[in-house]
Amino acid sequence: MADGLGAQDEVVRLCQELIRIDTSNPGDHSGPGERVAAEYVAEKLDEVGLEPVLLESHPGRASVVARIEGTDPSRDALLLHGHLDVVPARAEDWTRDPFGGEIADGCVWGRGAVDMKDMDAMILAVVRERLRQGRRPPRDVVVAFLADEEAGGRWGAQWLVDEHPELFEGCTEAIGEVGGFSLTVPGDRRMYLIEAAEKGIAWMHLSARGTAGHGSMVHPDNAVTAVAAAVARLGAHEFPIRLTKTVRAFLERACLAYGVEFDPDHPERCLEEIGPLARMIGATLRNTLNPTRLDAGYKVNVIPQEASAQVDGRFLPGHEEEFFATVDELLGPDVTREFVYHDRAIETEYEGALVAAMEEALTSEDPGALPVPYCLSGGTDAKAFARLGMRCFGFAPLRLPPELDFSGMFHGVDERVPVDGLRFGVRVLDRFLDRA
Template identity: 90%
Template sequence: MADRITAEDEVVRLCQELIRIDTSNPGDHSGPGERVAAEYVAEQLAEVGLEARLFESHPGRTSLVARIEGEDRSRDALLLHGHLDVVPARAADWAHDPFGGEIADGCVWGRGAVDMKDMDAMILAVVRQRLREGRRPPRDVVLAFLADEEAGGYWGAQWLVAEHPELFEGCTEAVGEVGGFSLTVPGDRRLYLIETAEKGIAWMNLTASGTAGHGSMVHPDNAVTALAEAVARLGRHEFPIRLTKTVRAFLERACEAYGVEFDPDDPERCLTELGPLARMIGATLRNTLNPTRLDAGYKTNVIPQEATAQVDGRFLPGYGEEFLATVDELLGPDVTRDFVHHDDAIEYDYEGALVDAMEQSLAAEDPGALPVPYCLSGGTDAKAFARLGMRCYGFAPLRLPADLDFSGMFHGVDERVPVDGLRFGARVLDRFLDLA
């Protein structure tokens, strides 16, 4: 009889092989697309008897969906989703080939190692083991491996939700990326951050118009000047602290774990204990706005008629209107805005059977686990699935070394994921599917 192959046995190999498939997404269809990766996932599922459907929203931009029938088909279904695309990487900047999937220093290195081919590999490994063993989940589980998340999901999750909502029939809850990772705290314990909220996205074009003219003349009606002044006002503005229920819950529990008193009048005090993670958590205390691009003119001695800029705005759940009103006030009358990408903030209660399943599966593998809710400063494909009425959470479980700058791995140079963390995640995810 052949030896039993477990998710732990396969998850590292699957992560390596996914990383070696270049799915770089520069945001303009000039990349390789996700087709090869989607076909690879389909082959891995077909080997264990699960048929998947591929959907190509644009040449090469491919997503995959499959459904596993549960023991009780009368129950609402659960969606497990991950994206196949990654942000580009320049090999010269890396210690190891960003598309090599090498193992070094106890980690799998490569673009997508934490964002998010690690979770893709965990899902694949666990599903393959369960199907080989004939273990059905308690309810239907829909798997979605998606295109284009790194550019807003227009050709992936958003396209599927708009064009093929029937694929997600019965799904009332969804689990995806950027949650379930650990942060070591005193007493050999670990906070596991479960994402229950995401800031909204407001990527905006700014446009200033003026009168074209010769660069040697006195010219008060200068579009570049008007735009530059507006961009400076936006970039220097500090929004007030707004404690949402999720952020407050995280800070209270984090302060308790660190032995620091939580002060609602000075919530930033706790951030000093969080190390590199403080940047991501700090960004969830307030709305943020960062200028990212400027463009004007074509010749030094020609005053252009128009100048443009782009800014990356993020707003907390419940504070979208306040955010945009502030932006308009800061822009003034001479600059207009329109959206490059606009998506809602989402927030869900940290309660219910699904959250209980996350907590129990973590505690079973790590007795020092302290699960906590948190708000993600960025955004994920969860925003698209929220439009179908799903409650969306981030839970890609990883037990991490205390000294790993995990948040710095996202879109960073030398992205890597610990081998032991991948195996831990596979064990936790398998338990979670039994309980969810």
């Protein structure tokens, strides 16, 4: 760069500038799209000698992919991916402009600060500095900045995997979002949660039909009643605890860090120690169902012919069949379901050279680091790349202050990321690429 900024300084500016590009994704193509942000990223990659490919899956819905040649062509390639879209934000709800990219209280504020323009900026900053210095990674590295993750990736990662898999040729491992962040534990140490699994997604539309008629009369086949009863059963149901290997590994290490005995019969007791993060980790102990929408009728004295609802279901790796068997039993014979969106759960072994590279990069920058695997309760673009046979991890490294409710920043009001955390992440990613 002409101004000589290093990656640790440039990452802050990149994050601010990306936040200022509104890429809100309402899920129906009514948003501004990712095109402007994709052009920004492509320009930054082109400046350091890469040849980025910018592709639109739908007008305005753009992704960018580029390949950095490694020093050892015999090795498989590594994918670093981030998404450019963000969930919408209402300015009146925020303390600061959600698309202002302001720096205040030691943080960069704005929609996407943690989900996930922070990681986009870290990838860009590290790649740009390494290429300016002529430091190529040991293996080929593909970088991808994607559209539409916040609506399931149909117009981003999924579309690229289906239509342009050649862009990811040779990639056997991938690094993406929601991992590598710290949780302060006793003894001035920090657990860094590395995502090795994520739950599957079942967004479902439920419907029932009955006889339309006057609201003053008796109607035993009322569609509203049928849907409401099914929704109540789904919402009240608690699935049994199922400890997957990744969740068990996290709980065992977390209990050790907090000096709490791990009890496999009552694993939820460990969650009492980890503060707000318990919301996310607790959701990975079992399958879950959450009703989110209801719709029926058009007038108070008219019984509608049809009623519907939507439910957000999430299932653990290895427990999809059990999940749907339970759902269908709870629905009963009068309510049908169809998918709004459905994608599988994924899980990979927390072992091997790539895991060692992540752990070594963290402990080199933070001697108090305790890297641990965990399962994400939500979903990411990793699901699409797993279809190409890649082992996928969440690793967007951030050292966080103990008082920050990091999990609450995702899709929350006043989303922000610490400036020091961004700089830490750049150092870790740079070390990681040397070892990966």
